Amino acid sequence: MKNKIKNDLILVGVILLLSVLSFGIFKALLRPGNSVVVLVNGEEKHRFSINEDLEEFIVTDGENSNTIVIKDSEVWVVHASCPDKICASHAPIKNEGEAIVCLPNKVVITVTK
Amino acid sequence: MKRFISLCQIIFLLFCALALSGCQRQEKFSNYYFEYFDTVTTIVGFENSKEVFDDNCAKIKEKLAEYHRAYSIYEKFGNEKNLCYINENGGAEQVDKIIIDLLLYSKEINEKTENKFNIAMGSVLSIWHQYRETGINEPAKAQLPELSALQEAAKHTDINKLEINKDNNSVRFNDALMKLDVGAIAKGYAAEEIAKWMESENITGYLLNLGGNVRAVGNRADGEKWKIGIENPDTLDKENPYTAFVEIEEESVVTSGSYQRYYLVDGKKYHHIIDGKTLFPADKFLAVTVICKDSALADALSTTLFTMDYEEGAALLEKLNNAEAMWTLVSGEQRFSSGFGKYCVK
């Protein structure tokens, strides 16, 4: 498995994706985003409106997959083929700059303006 | 006629204003890369166009690739004398300067932390690495390492056996069974060096994020500070996705957590941050976040504090006097160092 993380000792504190927030002084003032962008290996593959519900959309390269759901202006991963399932345990995201990453599958799901 | 001129003037002025605002209004762009340090690297920056941003990212990528190859402990690249090569050969001559600099700095932090931070723990950490890889890839075969094997390996973790010669850039292990593991500092050190290089090239208004190792490179073009949400280590608490929000300009924010990189043995989680005393995963906290100027120090300290008692760690920070921290206890309770609050957005 080429995608395998060989060197997880270098992964100190990794995958703890600190979401970079564009705006917002208070948590309540976090700015809700408009689009959900799905990148595979750094390249944009899909773009959806966060305000239109999307039922079980499968992001796949033929081998690996992450299934995402958009509902009530939030997006999250419902299931994934990766061994760690960290992406699938991530809380739903809805604000600009927030992201869910699946490291083994090289998938980033992020919310933008 | 006069009216016509004034109309022209107005149009001209409007045009100028538009052109000006076009210059000033830089847009925010981001790129993601998966090929460095076995994690995801995010580069965020403000530029006039995606082309300029991508050009700068290409330069940053070259640097990332260079540090990634040099600091890799599990992979060799051709005949480069990287850390994997050095581990296999118990040292090397004419090593790249970026390796010598990292090792010297690691020794310095080792002294400052009274041996709590130790890159000579490789023999112990490689055992855990091997068991964890197996446990993740083949959960049915997941096992714990034998304590006796860990104790035997721990006899070969004396950093004083690491000899570094600055004059001829050579490294020698005076213990044949010693191994280096720079996992707790390599990303932070690379981020810091790359950030300094960017500053010298005037590539500012950027944020580097090497798998959770965040370094701000100058203020945002819109004048705002960078705002970082620190994720709640309790991932089941969907109501509170963040434990804190912090604002930084040129500082670094690094979090070490037990909740992400782990494997299961009989239903119990065993994560990747190993306590040098027990030789088992440290179990005092869910996460420790460190903020300080130097990204390498932030990286090293976040792991080190994770293995120390809160009181002991807080005392260390007071002594160092250049870093702040937030601890999330296993109970979910939080502790802060005396100056952490000044970074918090509340």
Ligand SMILES: [Zn+2]
């Ligand atoms: Zn995943």
